[in-house]
Amino acid sequence: MKDYYIATGENPTALRYIDWTLTVPLMCVEFYLLTKVAGATKGLMWKLIIASVWMLVFGYIGEAFNPEGGSTSHSVTYGMLSTLGYIYILYSAWIGEVAQLAKKSNNASIIKNVRILAWFVLVGWAIYPIGYMCMPGGWLNTSMGWDSTKVDLFYNIADAINKIGFGLVVYSLAISQSKKQPSVS
């Protein structure tokens, strides 16, 4: 992405979305893996993956096929469609299946870590739409005058928070769980 930006001076939109198409569904898989002990099914995993792909595909259309100079109606239409996927994941993590499974597990460590991951979805993932709305035609661009160079700034901040933070939570859970289990060797 850095090389692409240096070579062309343009936002690496396609590369970003390729990256997210791999990493975001994987984050959803982490919810499934965490709650598997409480009876999470593969159906839940696929629902979360589909919701995340839905979110990304419409986000990509909104951004990559934005008409020259920007169109608010285009940005809003695909922004809203993308939001539906986000809302589903948010619901699942805080109120729906994932939250219920974590509660059912009766495992303090799982409850705590699912809650932390849910916070990432609520706050960390909410940074991406700020970047999205900075593109030409986006609300922050037209109403607040935030220029499109801020798109990458917000995406980088969000990536740093979500990928590193999310990974650290899963890592800490793995460490705490393996400490509880007797050593194989």
Added chain:
Amino acid sequence: MQINLFYYLVTNLLFLQLLSLEVEVIHIVLTAICGVGIATLGIAHGAIDDHLSGVGFGKKRITFIIYYVLALCLFAFIWYVKSEIALILFLVTSSFHFGQTQLVNIKIKSRFFSWFFNFSWGSLVISALIFLNKDSLSVIDNDYFLFPSSFKYLTIYSSYYFATSLIFVFVVFLILFWKNYASLNILFKEIYLLVIIGCSFYIMDPFIAFALFFVIIHALKAMTQEYAFCKNKKIATSYKDFFKLFFPLTLISLFMVFAMTFAMYYFDYLHLLPYLLLIFLSCITIPHSFVMDRFYGSNKNIINSIP
């Protein structure tokens, strides 16, 4: 996360995107939806105060309603005689009431601290609404209040009002954490909610933003608590029964609003309608806040059992 907070987030996300289209019709439709929300859920959450007071269905209920209406009329009289004092009383009472409904699950031993906590939270919400929309709200004070008025002062000094409330809430949150009254998770949720409310007030039209807060965060939460109470006391066993309870007084309130609108239209005072609606809402808020204070005080177990 409680379901009403989830609804609030979703509605804000969708409203924000729709409003960013800057189409007049969408703005009118969303304003109308908010108006309907206030007229239905907003008014309805205070329409079973008689049952919440535990007066039953007999003579006591009639006496309660008479006292309630008298309190309402007395407050309307205060508006007539000294609008500045009425406005301050309304702000103080509604600040406390908003905070109490939101923070009722946080158990605090000291009655004074609990009062201060509730008041600070509500005060922050109201001051944020005024501070973040002072330009559009100053139009109201020019139209309806004579100088020098408390409302004018409120808009002029809204930054101090907001900053003071913010400091109060910050101090209260620190004490809550320090004294182990609330976990870090609960505090984060409250801070997050306040940030979202602030963003909503800043971004959207003040009426729409306030309506979303009032209907979803406040009224919907209060109605959940009221439904739990009615179910526990077997006053209403289903949503249908609950609807039957609040429907009559909601209808009467709505009829009064329509009658008022018609009278304003007939006497050519339609421009005063927003001001009169504010007075009407404040008049029903005052007795409702006192009823809810007693309700929360005597039904802690029921309220705390709500997930």
